[in-house]
Amino acid sequence: MIGPETPRRTVLRSALAATGTAALGVALAACGDKDSLSEQANSGSDKGYIAGDGVVTQLPPSKRGHPVEAGGKLLNGKHFDLADWRGNILVLNLWYAACPPCRKEAKDVEAAYRAYKDKGVRFLGVNVRDGAAAAKSYMRTFDITYPVMLDTAGRVVSALHGVLPPEATPSTLLLDPKGRIAGRVVGEVDKTTLKGMIGDLRT
Incomplete structure (x- = not known):
């Protein structure tokens, strides 16, 4: 789990090969090159959430x-x-209510949403574990106002095999205006990192 200090984040401009994969109507680009994230994906995890290794990946x-x-x-x-959301940058954030690093990053994700929601950036939360009542309680606690969907079956994460580890919660993906994966953060994301990644896509 994440300790008291935020891990150092290193930007990797790695080459990811695109392959098609689909589940529940979700078709996503898969990671082709091996890096620390794909190694985690291959090894698996059963602790329910992942702190990640502090690595941010951005794709040209x-x-x-x-x-x-x-x-x-x-x-x-x-x-x-x-x-219908194409033409906008999309921030896709995976979380669930009892996940400690999810709770730690929640206000930063919401702050980024409020800063960019009127600037061509959309947000979608994907709750991977909770029922509606728990998810809504979490949203009230952290004053979350961006749209959220429930994915308790974990099919979205499964569709991201090779892009995210199996227990990749929290994780954040950035999609460019064409709907393509342009960046990812596995583990807690802070406001500065998220705003920087959004800024890179807006330039």
């Missing part, structure tokens, strides 16, 4: 693979399709 446009295709029902009852 030529290495971003295929767009993410996903749709479903948000916690507020509205339906969504990521194809």
Whole structure:
């Protein structure tokens, strides 16, 4: 689990080979090159959440693979399709209520959402474990206002095999305006890192 100090984050501009994978209508680019994250993905974990190794990965446009295709029902009852959100940067954040690093990063993710929601950046929370009541309680506790979907079956994480480790919670993915994965953080993300990654995509 994450200790009292935020791990050093090193930006890796690694080459990820794109392959198609799908589950529950989600089609995602898979990681082809081996790095510390793919090694974690291969080894697996059973502790329920991951602190990550402090590594941020950002991809140049030529290495971003295929767009993410996903749709479903948000916690507020509205339906969504990521194809309708193209033209915007998308921050995809995986969390659940009892995850300590998720709770630690929650206010920073919400702060980034509020800073960028009117600047062409959308956010989607993916709750990987809770029912609606627990998820809504968490959202009230941390004053979360960005859209959230429930994925208690873990199919979104499964669809990200090779991009995220099996127990990759919390994790944050950034999609470019074409819907392609442009960056990832496994483990807790802080406001400075998240805003920096968003800023890189906006330039």
